[in-house]
Amino acid sequence: MSRWRGKASRVAASLDETTGVLTAARRFLDHDIPASAGWPQVFGSIALFLFLTQAFTGLLLALNYAPTPSDSYNSARYIMREVTGGALVRSLHHWGASFMVVVVAMHMAQVFLYGAYKKPRQATWIAGVVLLLITLAYGLTGYLLPGDARAYWGTVVTTRIAAQTPLAGGLVARLLGADNGAVGAVTFTRFYAAHVILLPLLTVLLVGAHLALVRRHGIARAPGASPGTRKFFPGQIFKDTVAIFVTFAALFLVASLVRAPLGYPADPADDTFVPRPEWYFLFLFQLLKLFPGWLEPFATVVLPSTAVVVLFLLPFLDRKPVLRWSHRAASVMALCLVAAGWTWLTVAAVRGTPASGGTEATPAEWRRLTPEQLAGLAYFQSDGCGACHNLDDWRPFSLEAIARRKGDGWLAAHFSHPRGSAPPGGAGRPQQDGPKFPALSAFLRTLPSLPAGAPLRVPQPVLAGALLFRGRGCEVCHAANGSGGKIGPALNGLAARRTREWVERHFENPQSLSPGSMMPAYHFTVPERDALVSFLFALPDGAP
C-alpha cells in the first residue's frame, strides 16, 4: 500500500511540475474565509452544480435531438419513449431548470440580506445580475425546443411581447427569428443556438469572472458577526458538498417520479390550447392582466426593465456601509414585498388557469379521432389486446413503434396469427376478418401523434357511440372529423348548433325537424341513444 502511495505521490508531483494544477488547487482551497461563513453561503455552489448538471444532461439530449419544427417534437418523443433512460435524462434537465431558478433566487436573497452587494463588491453583484438574466434566458429559449403545443404557443406569446419593445421591437423580433410574430424554422434554430452555444459561453465567462471577484474580495462577513477567520477547506467545502448532495438527491427523486411533460404536437390551427409560460414567468403573465389596453407596455416592458435596472444599480443606490438588518429595515422590507408580490401574482396566475390549459392531459387530442379510429380503440379493449399491450407506456412491445414501422398487411396477419408474423398470404388462413382489422390498424396509426395515455382517457360512451355510428351506417351520409359521406351535413360542431333533446328527437323523426331530409328514422334503446349522442357531442367544432 505504501508503495502505491509513493508512486501516486511521484505522479502527482510530476503532474504539478508540468501543469501547476495541484499548486493552483491548493492555493484555491487553502484560503481564509470569515468564521461566520457557513450554510448560508452554499447557494452559490449549488447553483454552479446545477449549471454543470444542466450542461451535462443538455449535452446528452443534444445527441438525440433535432432542432427543427418538423423533427423537434418527434425527436423529443423518441428520447422520452424509446431511448433507454431518455425520460430520466430529460426530466433531470427539465426539473434542473426549475431548481436552478429557485437556487439562484435564494443565492441573490442571501447576498442581498448580507449586504454583499455593497462596496467593494459592486462588480461581483453586477456579474451575478447578468447571470440571473442568463438563467431566465435559458428558460425562455429552452421552452420552445420540445416542439409541443405548450412550447409553440408559449414562444408565440414571448416573441410578441418582445416585439413590443419601444422603437426596437421589430428588430428584436427579427433577431429572435420571429418576424411578424410567426414561430418557425428560423426561430427554432436561433433559440437552439442561443440555448446551447451563446448562453453557455456567456455563462462560463461570467461564472469565471464572478468567482474571480469573490476570491478577490473574499466572502462577505455576516452582518454583525465578529471578526475571525477559518480555512475554506475542508469546512466550507464539506457544507457545500452536503448541500449539493441534498439538491442532487432531490433532483433525482423528482426526475424519477415526475416525468418532464411532453404534450401533443404543436398545431398552429388549434384553438383549444391555453398558452402558459413556465412557472417562474407566471408572475409576468399575471401582471399583464393588471395593465390592459394601452397600459400593456407597462407590464411587458417598463416594469420589468425598471426592475432589472434597479438590480444593476443597487450597489450605487444603497451606498450606506451599514449591514445589520436592524438598520436596514427598508431593504429587508423591500425584499419581503418583492417575494410576497411574486408569490401573489404567481398563485393568482395558477388559479386563473383553466383545467385544460397548458398541460399534457388536454382532451382535445382524442376528440379528433375518426369513428374508425375510435372503433379500433373499442376493439382493442373488447378483444383483450390490453392483456399484452399497454397503451400507457412501452411495455412489453411498443405499439407506437410497431404502428410506425409495420404495414397494414403485417398488422392484419398479426391480428389473425399473433404467434408469428406470417408473410403476406403465408401459412394458414386468417381466423377473423371483417371491419375490425382496418379499424384496429387505423387506431394504432394514431399512437405516434397522441400523448401517452390519451387513448385511456376516451370515455366509454364515446367509444360505444363511435361503434354505433359505424354499425348503423351513419357515416355513409355524415362525416365526423373529416371521415364519412357528404350526403348529409358534417357533424362536427353539432353540440354548438343543437341541443341534446333536438338530436334525440331528430333520430326518431328526422323530417319533423328537418323537412325534406332523406334521413330514415332510427329507433335506439336508451343506452344506444345516450352513447351516440355522447360521441356526437364530443366532436370538436372544426373538422380537421
Next chain:
Amino acid sequence: MNRRRFQLTVIGATGLVMAASFSLAAARYLLAVPRSQPGRQDGDPNEGEWIEAGDVGELRVGVPRRVVFERTRTDAWKTTREKGCAWVVKNRNGSVVAFSPLCTHLGCVYRWGEAERSFVCPCHASRFSADGAIVSGPAPRPLDRLQTRIENNTLWLGPLVKRG
C-alpha cells in the same frame, strides 16, 4: 475518526455517489439499444419484413440479377420509404438465392463483373462467386443471404439469414 477526516470522507463519498449516478445514467442513455429497435443487421432489406421482389420467371439460371424495391426504413424518430436492392441468383433446381448488397468486409456496395464472372467489391477488391463464396480479397465471410420464398411465381425477400 476526527472531524477533518470525517469531512474528507463525506466529501469523497458523496462526490463518488454523484459521479457514479450521472455516469450510469449517461451510459444507459448512450449505449443501450433503443427499446423499439432490437439489433438489426446491415443489409436487412426491410427491417425483418417480407418484400415483393418481382417475377421469378424473369430470372435466368446462374445469372445474378440486381433487384430494386421500395422499403420502409425506421431511423430513430423518422419513418421513411426509400429504395433498397439485393442480388438474386436462380439455381438449376428453380430455387432462388438472394444476397445482401453489402460487401461483408466493410459494407461497400459490390457489383457483378461479367469479365470476372464474380461479384467484385470496388473498395478493397473482395471477390465472391455467384453462390456468394469468397474467391479472393479481405472479406471475412461469404455474402450475407436473405431468406427467400416463391409464391405464385413471385419472389419474396425476407430477413437476413442469421449468421452462424
